[in-house]
Amino acid sequence: MCDNVVVPPHPVPPHPGSTGLHVPAGAFAIRTTDSSGLGAFASHNIKKGECILSESPLVQWTLQASEKTTAGLVSLVNALPQGAYEEYCSLCQNPMHGSGPKSLYGIWLSNAYPCTSPMQALRDRQSGMEEEEIERTKAVFASACRFNHSCSPNAHASWNAQRGQQVIYALCDIARGAEIGVSYLENACNMRRAQRHEQLGFTCKCAACDVSGLQLAQSDQRRGRTGAIFAMLEPIIRAADKRAVALVSERLDLMKLESMREEWNTLFCAASYFALAGDARQASRWAAQAADSARHGLGSDSDEFQHYAACAARWHARCPMMRG
Ligand SMILES: [Zn+2]
DSSP: OOOOOOOOSSOOOOOTTTTOOOOOTTSEEEEEOSSSSEEEEESSOBOTTOEEEEEOOSEEEEOOTTTOOSHHHHHHHHTSOHHHHHHHHHSOOOGGGOSSSOOHHHHHHHHOEESSOHHHHHHHHHTTOOGGGTTOEEEEOTTGGGSEEOSSOSEEEEEETTTTEEEEEESSOBOTTOEEEEOSSTTGGGSOHHHHHHHHTSOOOSTTTSOOHHHHHHHHHHHHHHHHHHHHHHHHHHTTOTHHHHHHHHHHHHHHHTTOOOOHHHHHHHHHHHHHTTOHHHHHHHHHHHHHHHHHHHOTTSHHHHHHHHHHHHHHHTOHHHHO
């Protein structure tokens, strides 16, 4: 039955500047960690799907291809009010962006998040946009940039285009006092530990990295396999090849073993396959699951949730039994 279509559980939050946005106050506190400088810790027991933070940028800047200079960034930072300027300058600089004294650009390179949703980045790629054009506008945030990286994150950070803010949602229940970690890497679940550390430019000390011997070999093997499946999926789906379903299921199983909870893309791969294969019922069912996952990780006003929920509804309407 097509009875699994997602309906947003609550109205889409108002746009900031209208009646204001409800973000629970004080979900986290910034304090010193044992090993990674400052970090964000849960101030109370946080539920899966809870919005932990929704924050406007301190500085938002677009590096123009023709510009080749950071003068624009420097003038934006210098124009900040004193408190905001100090917040910016207090952020860390990753040694891969300069081991000497901190620079405004070094801080930018170490902290800026893209102001593009992953779905928009995908659309840009599919429309043939050059890689260097995609995710060119980035932003630095006073609080969001304090959350440390984890390779098995319990929260997800993303740009919310409707709000014009960076949002962080809990991917699972987080106990009071636990550190809240987000992934700085788009596809940490596809990378072995050494690859992750190379991309990060530092040695991550998260629970997923704090393993050795057989455990490390197994984790590396699982993440290598999820990466291989990820690379295989697109052409297989395009060909409406039924192997897509087994590959999606295998990837979801491997992600669970790695405590990787950002499942929406993978779930939607199965929905896309069934849509192309002409099975509207299964397409709707998988799209509804993708929407549910995206609602928890990205919010109900995210591009992803709205797209998946709309697909689930559209395919649901095509189910033969429902039309009958
Ligand atoms: Zn790690």
